[in-house]
Amino acid sequence: MKDFLKMLGLVAVFSLVRAAIGLHNYEIGIDDTNIYFVYVRNLHEGHGFVYYPGGPHVEGFTSFLWTLFLTLVYSIRFLPFETTVLVSCLLITASIVYLYFRFVKARFGEIYGWFIALFLVLTPGFIDWNVFSLMDLPLWILSVSWALLLLIDGGRKKLFTVIVVLLPFIRPEGLLLSGALVVLRMFREYAAGLTLRRAILSNLVALLAVVTAIVIFTLFRIAYFGYPFPNTFYAKVSVSLGSNIKNGVFYFYDTVRHTSLVPAVLLAISLVTIIRRRYWNQWRAHAGIIVLVLVAGFFLVYPFLTGGDHFRYSRFFQPLFPLTALLAMLLFQPWLAANKTRRTLVLPLLLVWLNLNSTDITSFRESFATAAGAYFSRLGPDLVRQSQLQSEFDIAVYGRSAARHMNEVLSACDSLPSYGVVAAGGTAYMYKGEIVDVMGLNNPEMAHADRIKAHGVKNHGSFNKQVFYRQAPDLFLSYPDPLTSELVQTDANAMAFLTKLRDPAYFINRVCQDIFNDPDFKGRYRYSRISNGAKHFYGFVRTRHFETHCPGLTVTALD
Template sequence: MQNHMNKLSGAAILSVLACSTLAWLLLGIPSSGINDADVYLVYARNFLEGHGFVYNVGGEQLEGFPSLLWMLICSFVYIFSRAVEVPLLLLNLLFGIITVYICLKRCNQKTAFLVLLCSAPAWFAWCQIALVESGLWCLLLTATILAVSERNTSKVAWLLPLLVVTRPEAMLWGCWLLLVLFLGFGMDRGWRIGLRKIFLPVFTFGTTWAVLALFRGLYFGNVLPSSSSSTPVHGLQVDLGAGVAYLLGYLFSNPAVLLAVLVFGWVCVREISRKRGLSRVLVVCLCLLPGLAIPLMAGDESFRAFRFYQPVWPLLCLVAAWAMPLLYERQGRLIRRMAPVLLMLAGWMIFAMSVNLKHEFTMARKSREQGSVLARMFEGHTSLPSVGTMSAGGCKYAYPGKVYDLKGLAAAKTDPIPRAKQGAESRPPFDREVFHEWYPDILIRSASDAFNRRVFTKLQSERWFQKRYLKGELWYNDEILFGYFSKRLLNGLEEGHYAFSQDLQYTLSMEAPLDLSVDLPDEALKFGFAAQDKDGLAAEFLPLWSPPQKF
């Protein structure tokens, strides 16, 4: 028995470590997680330092993160080390190993399970490498569904509260899992016994939700979570259309995914048609339905590699592995031997050729670099400039000043980061009033995407914006920062320390001439201008002087 458990542990450890390492290499060897991981770290650091649940120190208390439990875990790791990336990666690897192990314990076709699991690199990227709550959510969801399938009410009773504090959609998941558990007991042993059996899980689940809602109401002023994976309903048909497209995209993103989902559907039909009650296989299939339906109803998301579907992937592989003997017996020996190899090769080749998730890590890395440049550029300033950017997590993590996420321009007014990740087709209108209220000193344009271009196009078309901002490069010693700078900031910079190189091509492309009211002394007119023309891009070098005068 001990030897068998050691083999299972070894298989789980080897598969998770090997595939996670390969995914890490294909993602460009990132040294940190994605932008959302940095958002968690910002909240965790501020919470640990006694500022509460705030994004900007001294700002409004906001639940700008989807997982309270993961934020608290990040805070706990901060106690022991400020370099939290490696401990969080090791923790996510442990979560992945445990998830694979508990599935292997319940699977006779272990090779089939491991082949399917390891054929989908996106699961390892999201649940181990991204450093967000996906790995924790996957583990808890897998353990809870398996406990429901085994009708282990004591396990369900303590796992459901953990689900509640891990993801906002746990309310839907918990209600559905309790219903399936009740049906299982009721159909086999009677409905009264079923009610009695589920009392403890219902009590712990309901109590946790009540306490969490009370805490939210008292602390944040809202009993419902303010940050969710679900997009706001902006026309149900639009969301359903985007959700169907999202599901189809996931199905055809990888041959292993398509195979596992097709087998999952076949198993559901087969188990229901056999009319043998709620078997363990059918219970797992029923429990997985919200995992497919919630993203379908919520619509598209801005993340790549289908983040919303990754937490249910191990259980989809488990259901497919349970059915493999029935499918294998109809196939020839050559197909049985070649299919696993071809499946894994296809999955990893598709991931290597697309690697669209790499963009998330690249944006996070560049955002941290921009934050570090800002921190060095304005070190020692009593009043740090405020910054607006698209990838605010890494920038805020490295820069102590106030940072606004421009994606919040399509979100609630007082939230400095977006309350929901939304697909480009379902975004609410751009809110100019919010931007006018923020009026950041610096705007940094991140890596291009559709919403990024849309926001900056809207901003640049405003006379209000054109009168207050200049586009160009700000120089400080060896530091260079490219973006849009408010004239308020430029006029207030220290004498002789900074220089600004204005993008005249952008200025001249505006529909009407602008009032370029950056003030310089008369000497600048004589000595300060050095006309440049690099690759056809006209620019103008302006040293900043004090006291200011019109030029």
């Protein structure tokens, strides 16, 4: 307990520093977290797993178990809901750090335990993602790390079984990893001296439990949602393998530039060392290292198969980073311990280097000289700079603010217009009417319209014009919009926003397949000011709903 309190204090201190220097608007998490909150509220109110009351069943969230946990928190909270989730994330993150601290301390001593604890909290994005985003990532890292460390230790089989059975419910990649971890435990026990038959039989219950859980969960998904995988898979990941690998290369490039170079360097040096020393020739003695390398390999390869995502700080690589530090520790601790001066120099310098990254915006296609110059010109310590995730927090806050303002303007309507959005979290949580997610994450028809997403921006390629016209939201986008954060509501600013939307290079227009320049769209929607006399906002409207249900509003076409 004493060590856990130390790690809790460490995480709390770094979180306070991050909140004071690097973050603002973090109280409600990022916009994707607010999508979770939408489902949590609807589930708590008895509507089921739906994006809006009366809507289709849809699994527009990534972690089923995190959704259930948040629903429990929502039901029994003793603090404001988001605050309770923040405290929960802080405790889970401290548990991650404690697991690694305890594991390394037991083998190499307390100084090395503190090194790996500091390695975690100084990794750019670790605090931002695990404590402040309020997403499922800390639960995922905790579960995977716990299962792996138990596997290397070789003890507490019942606890190991419970964790691997839960992995498919925490993240979709758990469907692959859970069974693989059981097989690796068979290998670990075989390497420790059991016969192959005994090693298999010893873990047969765990393997059957994993298979049973996956089958039941998949059958439930098909029966309830109509599909075997989350809707997020069909909306984001279902592009060609070639495109995913290409995006994965960009994702890795972004990681070493904008998150940290150190994990990649540690992993490369570790793999070269393993190959040069031919660890596989003495695989029984090095079974723990082999297991660690294979699991690290899974987290290294997975983003190349799925294409990664658009978020900063390498969310998909975050579980890999502590594994690279642990692997290096297992391989090189004797070398460090042999010379006190070496240890005193190497460990602090490594931690300083770990926290350095660049905020440049050069692309993978730039020349080496241009990319290198930009990288070093913007290189600095991440801990004392604004978080690269800040825009994701802002979108959630601005989305709630914009939707709250719209509710006030539309309060005279006897039926609120259906509202088509691109940013589908904070807006949907606050808007009182039906929300149409045109990016498809929470819209099964949109997500399944094109099996291969051969267009659009990474993770935003599901928009389909035919589906959009068929669903025909009464109101599409709004100004102010959560992606623009503009709060000055004048006709001139609104028209400037319209000009942006019609620019083929503008993000919203790109993900919406240039619909704002589509003659069909211009014939069906008018860019208008919607006013109740005291307040107003702007958006694309289909006038029929407003004429029928909102007689007290003035809708003035601006284009």
